[in-house]
Amino acid sequence: MTMLTNISGFPEFLPRDQLAFNKVLELIKTQFELYGFIPLDTPAVERVSTLISKGNDNEIYAIHRLAHAHGCKKKDLALRFDLTVPLARYVAQHYGQLTFPYRRYHIAPVWRGERAQSGRYRQFYQCDIDVIGDGELSLAYDAETLSIIYHVFKTIGIKNFVIYTNHYLLLTGLIKSFDIQESLIPCVMRTLDKAEKISQDALVGELKGHGMNQNNIDVLTCLIKNSLTNEELFQYLLGICSNTDFLKGVCELKEVLKLLQNFGVKDSYIRIHPTLARGLNYYTGTIAETKLLDFPELGSVCGGGRYADLAGSFSNKTLPGVGFSIGISRLIPKLIQSGMICANQETPAIVLITVQNYKFISYYIEISKTLRTQGINTEIYLEQKSLGSQLKYAHKKGIRFVIIANESEIFKQQIILRSLFDGNQWTLTMHQAIKLIKDASEF
Amino acid sequence: MTMLTNISGFPEFLPRDQLAFNKVLELIKTQFELYGFIPLDTPAVERVSTLISKGNDNEIYAIHRLAHAHGCKKKDLALRFDLTVPLARYVAQHYGQLTFPYRRYHIAPVWRGERAQSGRYRQFYQCDIDVIGDGELSLAYDAETLSIIYHVFKTIGIKNFVIYTNHYLLLTGLIKSFDIQESLIPCVMRTLDKAEKISQDALVGELKGHGMNQNNIDVLTCLIKNSLTNEELFQYLLGICSNTDFLKGVCELKEVLKLLQNFGVKDSYIRIHPTLARGLNYYTGTIAETKLLDFPELGSVCGGGRYADLAGSFSNKTLPGVGFSIGISRLIPKLIQSGMICANQETPAIVLITVQNYKFISYYIEISKTLRTQGINTEIYLEQKSLGSQLKYAHKKGIRFVIIANESEIFKQQIILRSLFDGNQWTLTMHQAIKLIKDASEF
Structure with missing residues (x-):
């Protein structure tokens, strides 16, 4: 009789937590469907060629038949590492049979071959919504998807959260206006991406290293620390830069915020964060991250934004989209643990x-x-x-x-x-x- | 741009069928929870040692990190091939934290490395219910679980189905009474297992080959073809054999049928099938299979029964159980295709x-x-x-x-x-x- 233990990185629940977890998932699904989002459930397995087309091969789990001694050589199938690549493949493959704009949600596990000792999950649930347009997609969808995220957090009983939003063009336009070398712009964004994790000195040092002058650095550090209201911040931003991209970004962000109010999102839950970068080469418009004030240790529990083309590597159609992903495998257990979500029943029976x-x-x-x-x-x-x-x-x-x-x-x-x-x-x-x-x- | 095609054996749905599929799953879940069954969701991945302990290594998909050139050698993790082995591992591992009798349901994909050309699924959903006792488990659970299966089929709108039931002891007791070599009993059962698929001549030939005389063969072929009512059949059975096991089997089966009536199962949906074998070395009491009269090509869409010990290889506790599994990945698409389940909405929105x-x-x-x-x-x-x-x-x-x-x-x-x-x-x-x-x- 071998001692049975959890496989590191592959968590499972006891009945109480499983019931509580499922209850939260039900609430989330109900919200998604209230907005007409369609469930999607692609197979766990994709072609390796599909997955590595997105350039993420390091942590992919390949599969092969155990009994085949030489099966290893034929690495053609693997487990998905996110729900975005399967979405891109699905939309490209079934383009002719889908109706656009295509609103889909997908709540399902993904697998990543993390090192076990890092304490990260190797199987975890992602909970994604995206709207994909055929050639075009109105800015109003940015507000709709963000408002769903807001209502999801409200519905599951979270009171203290902030949705930090920004616009890709606002940030890149601002940096371009600083008159530094074009090739250094990605470096500046990478630095801003980690601004919260490094010291002020280290931040300033890196920015200087990218060729920025003190004035420009002051603008950025001021924006990082800003405590203005969204309205004040918009006023301030219009005074500091006249780059065309930047102004387009500000303008679109203003429109999204206005629509969010229509969708019933209270302004106090939205904070413009002009230095929010969220990676470099995927998002092209609105970007957002959500943090829970009572659980800062969780970091961002939801992120996403607008992208110009979902499936460039699979399709010659232009498929713009906007979407967000909630990290429920870390979030829900934390809410249960804190008592915010009740897990006192070990059976669905009453x-x-x-x-x-x-x-x-x-x-x-x-x-x-x-x-x-x-x-x-x-x-x-x-x-x-x-x-x-x-x-x-x-x-x-x-x-x-x-x-x-x-x-x-x-x-x-x-x-x-x-x-x-x-x-x-x-x-x-x-x-x-x-x-x-x-x-x-x-x- | 590569042409995107389905990976053979890994099906996925378009929106209408996905919505219809999910709707049926919801109905099934609701039924399971009405009886107090607890959802379980173990990770897709188990240790290879856990999976092969059940002796089923030929079709297991092992996983390894794609980037690791030598990852193949370390075949320690693999995808589950059913939901029973994970249940056994889970109950053994968390024995001290579970309340018995433990009723659980699990609806989730499993993976089998079938040859692609056989046209079988390599990823498909299983939909299982089981009740596990700690040391003992009353016969009434056999009736409860079977009645859930009945109500599930009713709820999803299937009218013409038959639940074929039998008892392991009834069949083995009868064969033992034939006075053939003990070692040939499994061979006889294997022959009976395929009785519907082979000709009468082939059947008789095989049974003769196992050393059975014409009288005994007549008894079996008569039972295979029987068109008696359950009540008549019980009468008939009591006249043909006095083996102790056999009588215990008949007696338990009668009790289960009586309870099924209490649970609201109409007698016409249950047919005693005294030669139903369903494999050899797992079930020890009630066994059952469900067939849809309108879709004979589907074969058995639900099977299961009573077993003496769920987790013998993982635990020194005796954990008897009874459970059934519905093959929803073949069933639901067939119901949609036939129009029995309506799939005319491409969005949850009305x-x-x-x-x-x-x-x-x-x-x-x-x-x-x-x-x-x-x-x-x-x-x-x-x-x-x-x-x-x-x-x-x-x-x-x-x-x-x-x-x-x-x-x-x-x-x-x-x-x-x-x-x-x-x-x-x-x-x-x-x-x-x-x-x-x-x-x-x-x-």
């Missing part, structure tokens, strides 16, 4: 029917059928154990109500309903019991 | 708000918020296209209602609601529109 006397089993089963017909998740305890054992079982699993019926209740077509939350109990008809259970469970 | 004039975008967004607050899945068409294009989009996606609002409606705080099913349209307040949409959608 009623346990105890079996007092096996000869009345058909009565107990009849009761269970009645409850289930009403949509009430119900367990029967089908082992012949003492009532004490059965109540203990119900307590342990966090079941809210137990039903007890002895000969006398059965004779009168009644049951005893006991609440395990407060110990109260009532002798009731099934009709009365159903009403009480439904009321208590806010059906 | 309303499309058209954008007649972009300057009123805030009004359109306001309407969308109102509808979503009422739980009505709603899309807005955010591109500036003609109304004709927008209606075409709604038609193409199978959206039921469109909302149109021009200056005059907006001025009166009204909207035009048009049904794309019959072309009717009404000028309404939002309050009236919500009522009409909800009534039509049977909220």
